[in-house]
Amino acid sequence: MPDPVTQPNTQADIKPNFDRFRLETTADGSQTFYSNEFNQLFHSHFGAHQEAEAKFVQVTRLAERAAERSHLTLIDVCYGLGYNTATALTTIWQANPQCRVHWYGLEADRDVPRAAIAANLLQPWPTAVRHLLTELADAETLDRDTLQAHLLIGDARQTITQILATNPQADAIFLDPFAPPDCPQLWSVEFLGNVARCLAPDGYLATYSCAAAVRSALIAAGLHIGSTPPVGRNTHGTAARWIAEDLTPLDRRAHEHLYTRAAIPYRDPSGTDSAETLHARRSEEQLRSSLEATTRWKKRWQQPLEGQITPL
Numbered sequence: 001m002p003d004p005v006t007q008p009n010t011q012a013d014i015k016p017n018f019d020r021f022r023l024e025t026t027a028d029g030s031q032t033f034y035s036n037e038f039n040q041l042f043h044s045h046f047g048a049h050q051e052a053e054a055k056f057v058q059v060t061r062l063a064e065r066a067a068e069r070s071h072l073t074l075i076d077v078c079y080g081l082g083y084n085t086a087t088a089l090t091t092i093w094q095a096n097p098q099c100r101v102h103w104y105g106l107e108a109d110r111d112v113p114r115a116a117i118a119a120n121l122l123q124p125w126p127t128a129v130r131h132l133l134t135e136l137a138d139a140e141t142l143d144r145d146t147l148q149a150h151l152l153i154g155d156a157r158q159t160i161t162q163i164l165a166t167n168p169q170a171d172a173i174f175l176d177p178f179a180p181p182d183c184p185q186l187w188s189v190e191f192l193g194n195v196a197r198c199l200a201p202d203g204y205l206a207t208y209s210c211a212a213a214v215r216s217a218l219i220a221a222g223l224h225i226g227s228t229p230p231v232g233r234n235t236h237g238t239a240a241r242w243i244a245e246d247l248t249p250l251d252r253r254a255h256e257h258l259y260t261r262a263a264i265p266y267r268d269p270s271g272t273d274s275a276e277t278l279h280a281r282r283s284e285e286q287l288r289s290s291l292e293a294t295t296r297w298k299k300r301w302q303q304p305l306e307g308q309i310t311p312l
């Protein structure tokens with residue numbers, strides 16, 4: 001029996017512990033948090049703001065689409081500090097102040113957006129956007145003329161089903177979990193299949209990841225994939241659509257990567273397994289696989305290609 005004096009009874013009674021989020025400055029001068037749980041930054045150390053702009057908002061062509069549409073639907077998978085959404089809303093309303101945005105955010109930990117607000121990390125974005133996201137972090141739902149928003153707190157593997165039930169037809173999906181080795185649950189064939197089902201026929205999904213396992217899971221969901229430019233770092237990201245139009249084809253090296261054991265995706269049939277179980281299941285499948293070993297692919301691509309001049 002919980003002690004009624006010391007045990008919290010409701011969510012509201014639980015005091016957020018913002019000390020667990022350590023502030024770090026990234027290479028473009030913008031700040032982000034470090035996660036002790038996942039042992040990594042919430043954004044690329046090459047630049048948190050740059051990443052939001054170039055890996056997510058530009059790739060999903062929100063400025064062009066907002067200019068020609070009165071209504072857009074966005075899904076932010078792993079809302080976190082809210083940088084991707086803050087950048088998206090700013091871009092959309094700069095292009096078309098009347099554009100009505102229907103928005104869903106998925107996030108496991110409601111303290112992350114609240115800690116970002118408390119640390120004033122949304123300061124660089126316009127006041128109107130900042131005020132909306134401040135209210136959203138608190139109320140978790142908003143219904144305004146230009147923004148209808150639902151921040152769904154919980155494991156995205158479960159909360160995505162609430163979005164699916166509304167047949168969302170998203171114009172843009174930001175896929176921004178922690179890296180696949182640390183959070184394989186949110187890169188599995190099953191989860192990405194559900195994410196894909198939220199995408200409109202002409203929508204764009206964007207992620208910073210270029211992992212072969214992620215790309216093959218997106219392909220398994222039935223999507224076409226393309227490469228997105230590296231931003232302050234030497235890896236490309238990935239864009240995915242139901243149609244191949246506007247996608248930049250993978251280069252030969254990246255294409256061949258998809259035929260190696262690295263491309264064996266994470267599988268999570270029940271949608272409830274732990275990271276360890278997903279890793280073990282994938283390792284077993286890799287051991288049984290007749291695909292080329294990734295080390296051989298790596299070695300091949302370290303050697304100069306036919307006709308290429310070997311540097312002295």
Ligand SMILES: C[S@@+](CC[C@H](N)C(=O)[O-])C[C@H]1O[C@@H](n2cnc3c(N)ncnc32)[C@H](O)[C@@H]1O
Nearest residue numbers: 042078079080081082083084107108155156176
């Ligand atoms: C890389 S950060 C996202 C950064 C964010 N997109 C931004 O712009 O600030 C990953 C986020 O995923 C959240 N997360 C981790 N596991 C999750 C899960 N199973 N379901 C939903 N969110 C999860 C973490 O709390 C963290 O906020």
